Amino acid sequence: MLVLEALRIEQTDFHLSADLTVDTGDRVAVIGPSGAGKSTLLAAIAGFVHPASGRILWEGRDISGLPPGERPVSILFQDQNLFPHLSVSQNVGLGVRPDLRLSAPDRDRVDQALAQTGLEGLGDRLPGTLSGGQQSRVALARALLRDRPVLLLDEPFAALGPALKAEMLDLVATLSSRKRMTVLMVTHDPADARRFAPRTIVVAEGRAHPPADTGAILDTPPPALAAYLGK
Amino acid sequence: MADRAQPVARTLATGGVPAALLLALTLGTLAFVAVRADGFSALGPADWVAVRFTLWQAFLSALLSSLLAIPVARALARRRFPGRGLLIALLGAPFILPVIVAVMGLLAVFGRAGLLNDGLALLGIPPVSIYGLGGVVLAHVFLNLPLAIRLLLQSWLAIPAERFRLAASLGMGPQEVSRFLERPMLRAALPGIFLAIFLVCLTSFAVALTLGGGPRATTVELAIYQAFRFDFDLGRAALLAVIQATLSLTAAIIALRVTVPAAFGAGLDRPIERWDATGGLLKLQDTTAILLAAAFLVMPLAAIVLRGLPALATLPGPVWQAAARSLTVALASMSLTIALALPLAIATARARSGLARGLDSLAMLPLATSPLVLGTGLFLVLRPVADPVALALPVTALANATLALPFALRILLPAAHAAEADFGRLADSLGMSGFARLRLMTLPRLARPLRYSAALAAALSMGDLGVIALFSDPDHATLPLQLYRLMGAYRMSDAAGAAVLLLLLSFTLFWVLDRGGRPDARA
Numbered sequence: 221m222l223v224l225e226a227l228r229i230e231q232t233d234f235h236l237s238a239d240l241t242v243d244t245g246d247r248v249a250v251i252g253p254s255g256a257g258k259s260t261l262l263a264a265i266a267g268f269v270h271p272a273s274g275r276i277l278w279e280g281r282d283i284s285g286l287p288p289g290e291r292p293v294s295i296l297f298q299d300q301n302l303f304p305h306l307s308v309s310q311n312v313g314l315g316v317r318p319d320l321r322l323s324a325p326d327r328d329r330v331d332q333a334l335a336q337t338g339l340e341g342l343g344d345r346l347p348g349t350l351s352g353g354q355q356s357r358v359a360l361a362r363a364l365l366r367d368r369p370v371l372l373l374d375e376p377f378a379a380l381g382p383a384l385k386a387e388m389l390d391l392v393a394t395l396s397s398r399k400r401m402t403v404l405m406v407t408h409d410p411a412d413a414r415r416f417a418p419r420t421i422v423v424a425e426g427r428a429h430p431p432a433d434t435g436a437i438l439d440t441p442p443p444a445l446a447a448y449l450g451k
Numbered sequence: 452m453a454d455r456a457q458p459v460a461r462t463l464a465t466g467g468v469p470a471a472l473l474l475a476l477t478l479g480t481l482a483f484v485a486v487r488a489d490g491f492s493a494l495g496p497a498d499w500v501a502v503r504f505t506l507w508q509a510f511l512s513a514l515l516s517s518l519l520a521i522p523v524a525r526a527l528a529r530r531r532f533p534g535r536g537l538l539i540a541l542l543g544a545p546f547i548l549p550v551i552v553a554v555m556g557l558l559a560v561f562g563r564a565g566l567l568n569d570g571l572a573l574l575g576i577p578p579v580s581i582y583g584l585g586g587v588v589l590a591h592v593f594l595n596l597p598l599a600i601r602l603l604l605q606s607w608l609a610i611p612a613e614r615f616r617l618a619a620s621l622g623m624g625p626q627e628v629s630r631f632l633e634r635p636m637l638r639a640a641l642p643g644i645f646l647a648i649f650l651v652c653l654t655s656f657a658v659a660l661t662l663g664g665g666p667r668a669t670t671v672e673l674a675i676y677q678a679f680r681f682d683f684d685l686g687r688a689a690l691l692a693v694i695q696a697t698l699s700l701t702a703a704i705i706a707l708r709v710t711v712p713a714a715f716g717a718g719l720d721r722p723i724e725r726w727d728a729t730g731g732l733l734k735l736q737d738t739t740a741i742l743l744a745a746a747f748l749v750m751p752l753a754a755i756v757l758r759g760l761p762a763l764a765t766l767p768g769p770v771w772q773a774a775a776r777s778l779t780v781a782l783a784s785m786s787l788t789i790a791l792a793l794p795l796a797i798a799t800a801r802a803r804s805g806l807a808r809g810l811d812s813l814a815m816l817p818l819a820t821s822p823l824v825l826g827t828g829l830f831l832v833l834r835p836v837a838d839p840v841a842l843a844l845p846v847t848a849l850a851n852a853t854l855a856l857p858f859a860l861r862i863l864l865p866a867a868h869a870a871e872a873d874f875g876r877l878a879d880s881l882g883m884s885g886f887a888r889l890r891l892m893t894l895p896r897l898a899r900p901l902r903y904s905a906a907l908a909a910a911l912s913m914g915d916l917g918v919i920a921l922f923s924d925p926d927h928a929t930l931p932l933q934l935y936r937l938m939g940a941y942r943m944s945d946a947a948g949a950a951v952l953l954l955l956l957s958f959t960l961f962w963v964l965d966r967g968g969r970p971d972a973r974a
Contacts, residue, residue, distance in 0.1 A: 315881070318883040
C-alpha cells in the first residue's frame with residue numbers, strides 16, 4: 221500500500237496537497253490540467269522533490285527521507301531515460317547494479333529482460349540507433365530488472381504515435397501485473413487512462429484527489445477536470 | 452532537512468581539496484609576496500616608468516587588435532571562398548603557439564635582417580628596428596588579433612540570419628545593415644574583447660623579455676624578473692609582484708563586470724547568407740582585409756619553418772634534452788590541471804545555490820595573478836624548506852597548471868552542467884553514486900571537453916616561458932628557455948631549428964590529446 225499522508229509540496233507560486241492511498245498492485249492514472257502538479261507528485265514519490273510537510277509510506281514504512289536510488293520505486297521520465305553513450309545491455313544492466321559490475325547470471329537476467337520486452341539481439345546497439353518505441357522498451361526492461369514494487373510513468377510514451385503508445389501500455393500492463401507492481405501513470409489522454417488504469421487520481425486546483433474508478437470519473441468528471449477535458 | 456544537507460557535504464568533499472589548493476596557490480602565494488615586499492618608498496622612478504609602459508603597451512595592443520579585427524571579421528562573416536574554414540581554424544592556432552616561436556617568426560620578417568628591412572634596403576630606406584614599444588605591440592597584435600577576429604566573428608554569426616533576411620526584404624543596403632545590425636553588435640562585443648586582450652598583455656613577459664627591455668620598454672613582469680635574476684633583490688621583486696597583482700586584479704574585476712567572452716567556440720565555419728554586400732568595392736575591401744590578415748599571420752610562421760627545418764637534423768644535444776624536459780613538464784601540468792578542474796567542475800555542476808557561484812568565481816582567481824607573481828611567491832615559500840632551483844621543473848608544472856585552470860574550467864563547466872541537467876535525475880533514480888557515477892555517467896559525457904582542455908593545458912605549458920626563467924639553471928632548461936638562450940647567444944640557425952621543434956611538439960601534443968585515438972563514433 222502506498223500512502224501519501226497529509227503531504228504538502230510548496231514551490232514558488234505553486235502548492236499541492238495529497239492525502240490518499242493506492243492499493244498494492246493497482247494501476248492508477250494521474251490526470252489533470254497542465255501545471256496542476258502531476259509530474260511534481262511523481263517527483264515527490266521518487267525523491268526528487270522534498271515535501272514541505274507530510275509523509276510518504278510504502279507498506280507501512282516511511283520512505284520520505286530516502287535518496288531516490290534507495291526508494292522502492294522505478295521512474296520513467298518523459299525523456300532522457302537512457303544514457304546515449306552506453307549500449308542497450310549496459311543501460312538495462314544498470315537496473316541490476318548501478319556500478320555495472322555484472323556477473324554471468326546477472327548478464328543472463330539482462331538478456332531475459334531484453335527478450336521479455338522484444339529486444340532480442342539489440343543488446344550491443346547504442347540507444348541512438350534505435351527507434352523511439354524500442355528506446356521505451358529498453359527503459360522498461362531496466363525497470364523490470366530493478367524489481368521495485370512501484371513503477372512511476374511520467375509520460376514516457378508521449379512522443380510515440382497512437383498505435384505504438386497503445387502497444388507499450390499493453391506491454392506495461394502485462395509485465396506489471398505479472399510482477400504485481402503498483403503503477404502510477406501521468407497522462408493527458410483520457411483514452412490512455414481508460415485503456416490502462418482501472419483507477420484514476422485527479423490532480424487539480426492544488427490537490428491530488430484519492431483514486432476513484434476511472435470510467436466513472438471520466439464519464440461524470442468533477443468541474444475542474446471537466447473544464448480540462450472540454451466536457 | 453538531513454537529505455538536503457547531503458549534496459552540500461558531497462560538494463565540499465568533491466570540490467574542497469582542489470579549491471583549497473587553488474586558494475593556497477593564488478591568494479596564499481600573494482600573501483607571502485605581500486609580507487616579504489619592501490615598502491612602497493623603495494620604488495624608484497624606473498619602476499613607475501615600467502608601470503606606465505605596462506599599461507600603455509597593453510592599451511595599444513588591445514586597441515589595435517580589436518580595431519584591426521573589425522574589417523577581417525566582417526569579411527569572414529559575409530564571404531565564402533575556398534580555404535575559409537581552414538583560415539578560421541588557423542586563427543585558433545596562436546592561442547597555443549609558443550610566444551617565443553612567434554617572436555622568432557616576427558624577427559624573421561620584421562627584424563634587422565628580416566624580409567621587411569631587406570625590402571626597404573632595396574628602396575634605399577634606412578632599416579626600422581623591431582625592438583622597443585613598436586616590437587612589443589607588434590608581437591601582441593600578432594598573438595591576439597586572431598583571438599579578436601574569432602571572438603568578433605562569433606558575435607557576427609550570433610546575429611540571427613532572419614535579421615539579415617528582414618533587412619534585405621526592407622531593401623536595406625550595406626550602410627543601413629551596418630547601422631541597424633552591425634554597429635549595435637560591435638558596441639556590445641568590443642569592450643569585452645578589448646578587456647580580454649588588455650588583461651593578457653598586462654602580464655606579458657616573454658614578449659617584453661625578447662623584444663623589450665631597457666629603461667624605456669620594461670613591463671612590470673620583466674622588472675620582477677630583473678630584480679630577481681640580476682640583483683637577487685627579493686624584497687624589490689616581491690614589491691613589484693604586489694604592483695603587478697594589483698594591476699591584474701583591478702583589470703580582472705573590471706573585466707568581470709563587462710563579461711569577457713569565452714575565447715573558444717565551435718561552428719564558426721558557417722557563413723551567413725547575405726544580400727546587402729554584393730557591391731564590387733565592398734568585395735575588394737573584404738578581399739584586401741582577408742589577404743592582409745592572412746599574410747600578416749602566416750608569413751612569420753612560414754619564415755621560421757623555412758629557416759628552421761634544415762637545422763632540425765643538426766640540433767645540439769642540450770636542445771633535445773630540453774625538449775624531453777618540456778614534454779615531461781607539459782604532461783605533468785596537464786594531469787594536474789585536469790585533477791584540479793574535473794572535481795571543481797563536477798562539484799560546481801552539482802552544487803545548488805550560492806556555493807556553486809562561489810566555486811565558480813574561485814576558479815577564475817588565477818586570472819588575477821601572473822606567472823612571475825606566482826613564481827616569486829612559490830620561490831619565497833620554498834626557499835626556507837628546499838632549494839627552489841632544484842625544484843624548478845615541478846614548480847613550473849604547478850604554476851602552469853594553476854594558470855591553465857580557468858581555461859580548462861570554462862571548457863568543462865558547460866558540459867558538466869549539461870550532463871547533470873540531462874542525466875543527473877536518471878543517475879539518482881538508479882542509485883548511481885560515487886565512482887560508478889563518475890565512470891558510467893560523468894566521464895563519458897565529458898570525454899570531448901576533457902580531451903580538449905587537457906590538450907590546451909599541455910600545449911600552453913609546453914610553450915611557456917615564464918616561471919621557468921625565474922628558477923632555472925642551465926641544467927634544467929625547458930625548450931622555450933633553451934631557445935631563448937640560443938637567441939641570446941646569436942646562434943640563429945640553431946634557434947630557428949629549436950623553434951620549429953617547439954612548434955611541432957606543441958601542435959602535435961595538442962592534436963594527439965584533442966583528436967588522437969578518438970573512438971567518437973559513440974554518441
